[in-house]
Amino acid sequence: xxxxxxxxxxxxxxxxxxxxxxxxxxxxxxxxxxxxxxxxxxxxxxxxxxxxxxxxxxxxxxxxxxxxxxxxxxxxxxxxxxxxxxxxxxxxxxxxxxxxxxxxxxxxxxxxxxxxxxxxxxxxxxxxxxxxxxxxxxxxxxxxxxxxxxxxxxxxxxxxxxxxxxxxxxxxxxxxxxxxxxxxxxxxxxxxxxxxxxxxxxxxxxxxxxxxxxxxxxxxxxxxxxxxxxxxxxxxxxxxxxxxxxxxxxxxxxxxxxxxxxxxxxxxxxxxxxxxxxxxxxxxxxxxxxxxxxxxxxxxxxxxxxxxxxxxxxxxxxxxxxxx
Amino acid sequence: xxxxxxxxxxxxxxxxxxxxxxxxxxxxxxxxxxxxxxxxxxxxxxxxxxxxxxxxxxxxxxxxxxxxxxxxxxxxxxxxxxxxxxxxxxxxxxxxxxxxxxxxxxxxxxxxxxxxxxxxxxxxxxxxxxxxxxxxxxxxxxxxxxxxxxxxxxxxxxxxxxxxxxxxxxxxxxxxxxxxxxxxxxxxxxxxxxxxxxxxxxxxxxxxxxxxxxxxxxxxxxxxxxxxxxxxxxxxxxxxxxxxxxxxxxxxxxxxxxxxxxxxxxxxxxxxxxxxxxxxxxxxxxxxxxxxxxxxxxxxxxxxxxxxxxxxxxxxxxxxxxxxxxxxxxxxxxxxxxxxxxxxxxxxxxxxxxxxxxxxxxxxxxxxxxxxxxxxxxxxxxxxxxxxxxxxxxxxxxxxxxxxxxxxxxxxxxxxxxxxxxxxxxxxxxxxxxxxxxxxxxxxxxxxxxxxxxxxxxxxxxxxxxxxxxxxxxxxxxxxxxxxxxxxxxxxxxxxxxxxxxxxxxxxxxxxxxxxxxxxxxxxxxxx
Numbered sequence: 001x002x003x004x005x006x007x008x009x010x011x012x013x014x015x016x017x018x019x020x021x022x023x024x025x026x027x028x029x030x031x032x033x034x035x036x037x038x039x040x041x042x043x044x045x046x047x048x049x050x051x052x053x054x055x056x057x058x059x060x061x062x063x064x065x066x067x068x069x070x071x072x073x074x075x076x077x078x079x080x081x082x083x084x085x086x087x088x089x090x091x092x093x094x095x096x097x098x099x100x101x102x103x104x105x106x107x108x109x110x111x112x113x114x115x116x117x118x119x120x121x122x123x124x125x126x127x128x129x130x131x132x133x134x135x136x137x138x139x140x141x142x143x144x145x146x147x148x149x150x151x152x153x154x155x156x157x158x159x160x161x162x163x164x165x166x167x168x169x170x171x172x173x174x175x176x177x178x179x180x181x182x183x184x185x186x187x188x189x190x191x192x193x194x195x196x197x198x199x200x201x202x203x204x205x206x207x208x209x210x211x212x213x214x215x216x217x218x219x220x221x222x223x224x225x226x227x228x229x230x231x232x233x234x235x236x237x238x239x240x241x242x243x244x245x246x247x248x249x250x251x252x253x254x255x256x257x258x259x260x261x262x263x264x265x266x267x268x269x270x271x272x273x274x275x276x277x278x279x280x281x282x283x284x285x286x287x288x289x290x291x292x293x294x295x296x297x298x299x300x301x302x303x304x305x306x307x308x309x310x311x312x313x314x315x316x317x318x319x320x321x322x323x324x
Numbered sequence: 325x326x327x328x329x330x331x332x333x334x335x336x337x338x339x340x341x342x343x344x345x346x347x348x349x350x351x352x353x354x355x356x357x358x359x360x361x362x363x364x365x366x367x368x369x370x371x372x373x374x375x376x377x378x379x380x381x382x383x384x385x386x387x388x389x390x391x392x393x394x395x396x397x398x399x400x401x402x403x404x405x406x407x408x409x410x411x412x413x414x415x416x417x418x419x420x421x422x423x424x425x426x427x428x429x430x431x432x433x434x435x436x437x438x439x440x441x442x443x444x445x446x447x448x449x450x451x452x453x454x455x456x457x458x459x460x461x462x463x464x465x466x467x468x469x470x471x472x473x474x475x476x477x478x479x480x481x482x483x484x485x486x487x488x489x490x491x492x493x494x495x496x497x498x499x500x501x502x503x504x505x506x507x508x509x510x511x512x513x514x515x516x517x518x519x520x521x522x523x524x525x526x527x528x529x530x531x532x533x534x535x536x537x538x539x540x541x542x543x544x545x546x547x548x549x550x551x552x553x554x555x556x557x558x559x560x561x562x563x564x565x566x567x568x569x570x571x572x573x574x575x576x577x578x579x580x581x582x583x584x585x586x587x588x589x590x591x592x593x594x595x596x597x598x599x600x601x602x603x604x605x606x607x608x609x610x611x612x613x614x615x616x617x618x619x620x621x622x623x624x625x626x627x628x629x630x631x632x633x634x635x636x637x638x639x640x641x642x643x644x645x646x647x648x649x650x651x652x653x654x655x656x657x658x659x660x661x662x663x664x665x666x667x668x669x670x671x672x673x674x675x676x677x678x679x680x681x682x683x684x685x686x687x688x689x690x691x692x693x694x695x696x697x698x699x700x701x702x703x704x705x706x707x708x709x710x711x712x713x714x715x716x717x718x719x720x721x722x723x724x725x726x727x728x729x730x731x732x733x734x735x736x737x738x739x740x741x742x743x744x745x746x747x748x749x750x751x752x753x754x755x756x757x758x759x760x761x762x763x764x765x766x767x768x769x770x771x772x773x774x775x776x777x778x779x780x781x782x783x784x785x786x787x788x789x790x791x792x793x794x795x796x797x798x799x800x801x802x803x804x805x806x807x808x809x810x811x812x813x814x815x816x817x818x819x820x821x822x823x824x825x826x827x828x829x830x831x832x833x834x835x836x837x838x839x840x841x842x843x844x845x846x847x848x849x850x851x852x
Contacts, residue, residue, distance in 0.1 A: 031732060
């Protein structure tokens with residue numbers, strides 16, 4: 001197990017180095033950050049001075065080596081735009097995104113798994129057909145459209161919920177959380193629903209497929225033959241076995257939502273880190289873009305690792321294989 | 325790409341939202357503003373760009389401030405006298421900073437000395453002090469500024485320099501309080517109508533009324549700014565009543581917003597001209613394939629291209645009315661414009677074709693028109709419209725619409741034979757666009773920095789340089805009128821339109837729009 005984890009971490013380092021080099025070169029090819037940052041009235045001499053102060057006058061490979069040298073020590077450089085440490089800017093925004101992603105995923109799993117089982121048990125029942133049709137809608141409707149429609153109905157027409165922002169937050173150390181206030185929940189609900197709709201549909205479909213696969217299995221038949229209650233058959237024997245695909249999908253989707261909730265965050269002016277990425281790309285704020293992507297790669301790899309570890313917890317067969 | 329697509333569709337959704345009308349119009353004592361772009365810092369000397377300047381103008385004053393038409397008005401300085409290169413400013417008596425300490429000449433000296441010391445500034449404020457040789461405190465109420473030469477633009481430039489408190493902003497670093505400290509509000513003390521309360525980057529910036537303010541008591545207890553980069557989201561937030569006022573609603577929605585009785589829309593002509601730059605330097609221009617010489621060097625060709633553009637049609641159909649057709653680089657009656665040059669040239673396809681024929685291009689030629697996509701209002705759409713108008717006279721035009729950083733890189737390395745861009749005259753007078761856009765580039769003098777068509781007219785250069793040292797307003801205005809007339813008659817640059825700055829707000833609010841397109845929330849007032 002430990003060997004697996006160490007191997008994974010080493011792979012992550014390689015991926016991060018390659019990725020940072022690509023982003024460095026990519027942004028260099030796109031354009032000159034000075035043209036986006038400096039006042040258009042600045043003279044050539046003033047532009048040159050800015051270029052030097054940001055270290056952009058050096059050859060690209062040298063800039064990259066300097067960056068890597070500092071990154072190894074945990075310093076990802078200062079944002080060109082704000083002058084603040086890039087990683088700090090990202091970490092300041094991260095709680096908002098984590099909160100949104102977690103609530104959205106929790107909603108999707110809590111709603112998606114029961115509905116999926118329901119649809120899997122009696123696939124021909126009208127109720128099941130309705131669930132499946134709904135799920136098709138769920139992931140085929142574009143995210144921003146759903147967001148805009150929710151805003152239109154619940155914020156503009158009914159006036160029940162705010163259209164934007166994060167509402168009141170409660171400060172827990174350096175982290176502000178919306179989930180602890182009523183006003184925060186009001187702001188969180190619409191963006192979380194927007195994300196949850198698509199993710200929930202996916203989980204419904206995965207759960208349904210797994211349920212249908214497991215139902216004809218011997219252990220289910222045996223459990224029923226033993227005279228166990230339907231509740232126990234479904235809640236223990238079935239659920240345990242369908243959890244593996246559900247955990248895989250939910251884990252990977254969770255990573256996706258954290259890293260790229262850009263559209264939802266933009267539509268709801270949610271102050272998360274996805275919006276920071278887009279703004280930084282537009283401004284060619286390279287330190288922030290590189291630091292962000294490195295962090296995201298790290299997060300995604302870690303999530304994968306957690307999913308793998310969960311496998312061994314959930315499935316005795318994986319544990320046995322590992323031992324052999 | 326995906327993001328743009330998203331925006332386009334989201335705009336459509338907002339349009340549907342508009343049809344249902346706004347709900348709720350709470351009369352709050354706080355003003356909540358939806359900003360298009362968040363400031364990059366609270367340090368008033370960190371980044372000389374509109375999103376930052378508009379916020380610092382609410383917390384700080386300069387020696388002088390500019391009014392909505394960009395004319396300098398007394399602020400911390402009550403009066404001033406000029407004697408050659410020596411300017412003497414008398415400070416307004418009894419003015420206090422928001423922490424209660426008095427304003428003295430030392431604060432002004434401190435502020436001007438700090439600007440060059442701010443490290444890593446992406447756009448330093450030294451830009452506005454380039455004419456200043458030295459600043460001295462004669463006595464607590466008198467500041468003496470010596471300029472390097474005659475400086476007719478000193479006042480407009482000083483209006484961009486917010487005065488900080490020496491007492492509050494002094495610190496261990498060479499620049500005193502660092503940008504990071506100021507971002508947290510430490511040392512952020514000014515004389516403006518509002519003072520800093522808190523800033524959560526990306527979420528909200530809160531200011532509260534400064535009870536020590538020297539001017540008229542402002543209307544709001546607090547001002548809350550929320551950054552909302554997506555235009556459709558700003559409109560939705562306004563309709564939902566989350567915010568009281570927004571910047572730049574999408575032009576497609578303007579007509580509907582104006583019909584909505586719960587809203588009020590303010591439109592103001594700005595000092596930002598959208599223009600076409602034409603390569604008049606290269607012998608063989610990169611964007612004109614198949615020709616051995618550069619047709620744009622021929623004035624008749626340039627005139628034909630200008631005549632082909634139907635400016636009124638662009639304003640009405642592409643800009644949704646949120647623009648003013650342009651015949652000059654600044655709208656009349658700003659300083660250095662003349663009334664004679666306000667008539668918009670009528671589109672004339674026949675005459676344009678005749679001119680092309682006369683110049684030796686009866687079948688026209690092919691050209692690429694470069695344009696940024698997303699930097700100016702509807703920029704790529706305007707470029708498309710102009711391309712089809714040029715094609716109508718036989719100049720087969722293809723548009724190369726690029727993300728702003730890519731566009732600027734191409735433009736600054738002279739890859740476009742023709743390009744669309746915009747210029748905002750921060751000083752609100754003619755020497756600014758002339759010096760930047762059409763004067764022959766000279767890095768030593770720092771002029772012609774954005775003259776990427778490399779138009780060159782020695783006679784005009786001389787007039788503009790002369791205006792730069794002429795202190796008499798009337799004489800200077802005449803020089804600038806003459807200089808701009810020369811460029812326009814030469815078709816050295818083709819002005820297309822002036823953007824209108826647009827604000828939408830709840831119907832019980834009013835805001836006097838400013839020519840520099842800034843949102844200065846202290847000037848928003850309850851409707852009479």
